[in-house]
Amino acid sequence: MVGSPWSHEVLKAQGVNVVFRMRSSAPKGDHLASVARESFYVKALRNVDFQVLEGESVSLVGGSGSGKSTLAKVFLGFLRPKEGSVAYLGNDIYRLKGRRMREFRINVQPIFQDPYNSLNPARKISHSVQLGLFLHEMSKEQKEERVARTLEMVGLTPVDLFLDKYPHQLSGGQRQRAAIARAFIGQPKVIIADEPVSMLDASVRADILNLILKMKQSKNTTFLYITHDLATARYLTERMAVMEQGEIVELGKTEDIIESPAHEYTMRLMNAVPDIWHHGSRAPDRPVVPPRFGVDSDGEKDETSGYVDLGNGHYVKRG
Numbered sequence: 001m002v003g004s005p006w007s008h009e010v011l012k013a014q015g016v017n018v019v020f021r022m023r024s025s026a027p028k029g030d031h032l033a034s035v036a037r038e039s040f041y042v043k044a045l046r047n048v049d050f051q052v053l054e055g056e057s058v059s060l061v062g063g064s065g066s067g068k069s070t071l072a073k074v075f076l077g078f079l080r081p082k083e084g085s086v087a088y089l090g091n092d093i094y095r096l097k098g099r100r101m102r103e104f105r106i107n108v109q110p111i112f113q114d115p116y117n118s119l120n121p122a123r124k125i126s127h128s129v130q131l132g133l134f135l136h137e138m139s140k141e142q143k144e145e146r147v148a149r150t151l152e153m154v155g156l157t158p159v160d161l162f163l164d165k166y167p168h169q170l171s172g173g174q175r176q177r178a179a180i181a182r183a184f185i186g187q188p189k190v191i192i193a194d195e196p197v198s199m200l201d202a203s204v205r206a207d208i209l210n211l212i213l214k215m216k217q218s219k220n221t222t223f224l225y226i227t228h229d230l231a232t233a234r235y236l237t238e239r240m241a242v243m244e245q246g247e248i249v250e251l252g253k254t255e256d257i258i259e260s261p262a263h264e265y266t267m268r269l270m271n272a273v274p275d276i277w278h279h280g281s282r283a284p285d286r287p288v289v290p291p292r293f294g295v296d297s298d299g300e301k302d303e304t305s306g307y308v309d310l311g312n313g314h315y316v317k318r319g
């Protein structure tokens with residue numbers, strides 16, 4: 001699988017495998033449990049090749065347990081894969097040191113599902129947001145000014161009121177706004193947002209997604225969006241990777257995948273959201289016909305990769 005050859009790869013995973021070993025809670029001496037113990041491995045990522053290209057917005061879409069968050073952690077430098085390589089601007093993330101490590105930490109920022117992952121409950125919002133500038137060489141005054149400006153951008157106004165608040169004094173939506181401020185304040189190159197609205201009240205989800213959209217557009221930030229929700233992936237990203245059981249099963253332009261899904265799993269995901277065809281309206285009576293790739297598609301077969309190339313950067317895992 002390849003991105004456009006002229007695009008710059010900001011993040012690149014190659015042949016990444018992650019296996020988790022599950023510990024059994026069964027008592028010792030229990031024969032059945034010991035058998036289970038030996039075989040209880042979860043392959044969270046299987047031979048994943050994936051690139052995030054400079055300036056693009058790309059989503060990882062898939063059901064629960066498909067490996068989306070695991071891949072996010074691998075790209076954030078939190079989880080070293082057993083096999084494979086992970087690079088930021090061509091340098092192995094897990095070998096970065098000194099200045100390069102600092103640049104990576106500044107430039108690749110997460111937004112989590114739970115804003116408490118980036119907000120210390122015991123500290124004021126001003127403190128937590130300013131931590132996003134922890135590695136920046138700026139004066140105290142410059143940092144304070146930047147915090148105020150960023151809070152304003154994320155809509156936590158009047159700023160003076162929010163600076164001294166504690167996370168528990170905010171609503172869920174306001175807390176996520178503060179977490180977004182913390183992620184964007186240092187003007188990172190890449191934002192990795194893992195289900196940023198799924199814990200929030202349905203009434204504020206659109207506002208928060210629009211805020212992320214506004215923030216990333218204003219700085220042309222590269223954006224990796226993780227979700228189980230095809231509709232928001234379509235709204236926010238121009239390219240999409242569909243994951244199933246630790247594998248990327250389909251990759252391509254979001255519109256191409258939604259207009260003509262090639263993998264059976266993608267079709268199943270789409271059938272779960274019938275009105276994805278038209279923004280907000282009901283689906284037309286359009287049957288989803290699986291293209292019989294490998295038989296009647298124009299796509300070239302690439303025997304080495306296990307993917308069929310359907311053209312225009314659209315790849316589907318061989319069935």
Ligand SMILES: Nc1ncnc2c1ncn2[C@@H]1O[C@H](COP(=O)(O)OP(=O)(O)OP(=O)(O)O)[C@@H](O)[C@H]1O
Pocket residue numbers: 020021022042043044062063064065066067068069070071228
């Ligand atoms: N720390 C861990 N220890 C053991 N197993 C884990 C761990 N983290 C993830 N897994 C397993 O790895 C697989 C992939 O998990 P992951 O969290 O990446 O999925 P996901 O696509 O993010 O799912 P969700 O949509 O529910 O967030 C799952 O089977 C999960 O149970």
Ligand SMILES: [Mg+2]
Pocket residue numbers: 068069070194
């Ligand atoms: Mg997850």
